[in-house]
Amino acid sequence: MTTSSLRLSALYRYPLKSCAGEALERAQVHQEGIVGDRRLMLARPDGRFITARTHPRLELMQVRLGERTVVLRFPGHQDIELVRADFALAPFATEVWGDRFEALTTSQEADAWCSEVLGEAVQLLCIGERSPRYRQSIDQRVGFADGYPLLLIGQGSLADLNARLAHSQGTSEGKPHIMAQFRPNLVVAGSDAFAEDGWQRLRIGEVELGVAEPCSRCAMITVDPATGTFLPGKEPLKTLATYRRGEKGKVLFGQNLVVLKEGRLALGDEVEILA
Template sequence: MQLCSLYRFPLKSGSAELLDEGWCDELGLYGDRRWMVVDAATGKFLTQRVLPRMALLAARWQGDTRLLLSAPGMDGLLVPVPGPESVARGVLIWRESLQASDAGDAAAAWLTQLLDRPCRLVHLPNAKGIQIDQDYARVGERTAFSDGFPFLLIGQRSLDDLSARVGQLLDMRRFRPNLVIAGSAPYAEDSWRRIRIGDMEFRVVKPCSRCIIPTIDPLNAERDASREPLATLMNYRKGDGGVFFGQNLIGEGTGKLRVGMPVEVLE
């Protein structure tokens, strides 16, 4: 088995960035989901669940100090990483309330125009990571603006099997994983408890319950009228608490990942 794809999402619910290699830090893949769009009035996080157009919103790191925002029909905008003097904004992601750094009025105006609702862009410094649910994590283990865990893993053959059941080739980016594994049997990842990729070890802590986002085509931001592939997943991947596809992981320590690295199941 090997790591066959590595994805980063600099902006929560923005488009995927395909990497050849990446560093894993204390919050997950370096630069992953460190930015988030929030409602300007309430601070509540915004995603493709209610704003499918976010699938076409690209956010790409320019070194470590700036983010480039781009989208169809919009001029690109360079956004500096907020400094210590930036405004702290109260934000809400699921049930977690925290303070994040506001990225300024220019970014807010750009996103408000794109998404047609008042919003702000916020950034999460490494020092302000979010404690992972302690039912699955140790005290001090943190993530960024993910839906709960630092890494999401899917086996390529799991997607191949789902595509065959749906009757169309599905884009892996619908499911927004960080790590895609080649060479394992379909859904083999369901039984893994601990793995090693290169020199990095990961705990496999929880199946990923799926929302409506996989029904959105990442190429055109359109929802599937038949609610595929979620409708098919409901037939054979439904369990207590939702419909599951992929596994959430927590990394142990820091290190580099590179496409082509061997994957070993330790437990």
């Protein structure tokens, strides 16, 4: 089934879990997701991972991946450039949402810089060329992402949410919520609100994707990416909860994807719904 009106309108990766998104024009996608996506993560000394759910200021951290270097930036702090060849790459026991595995250490310099930014002791971990984290439920390896290689959201779904918020507030002058709050990898334009709920398999560029399950949302979508602080009134989670609750009571927005065929994709690519 070809739907030529559907296009890939935005493409993002998040090199470090919970950091600011990096807008891309094109990307290589492999089974673990977009190359470079969530290959770094911060963890406490005991291995517990850290995200913007408890440390919203993390969304102000920008990470730029080079072929040989990684550059970290944070407001009010001097940039730090890390040389990949200098990473210690020592096994470090950690976990992500119950998945226990061994990540790799980077450097004392990186740990000290990140600890200073967050105001507590943390370690900067990397996942390595091939993730050691295997998720049996999807029969795939995944990096430091919450649970799936990719997240897709339709632009029409966000427009619907903002329209409902404006209606409930009795004004169209309120500040609309932005896609960055929901941290997708892929944004599709041209579809009706929540059309992605009915998709099972799709092709974008060279990449074929399977829809695994809806994405359940939490307080993280209430973080303002521009300030690294929580928005007032628990919005937009509060409004989404009035009409986007699933059977188990979770608030659903966006679709988690698995990669069926690796390849390249780019902004403007046609999105073809295969099933």
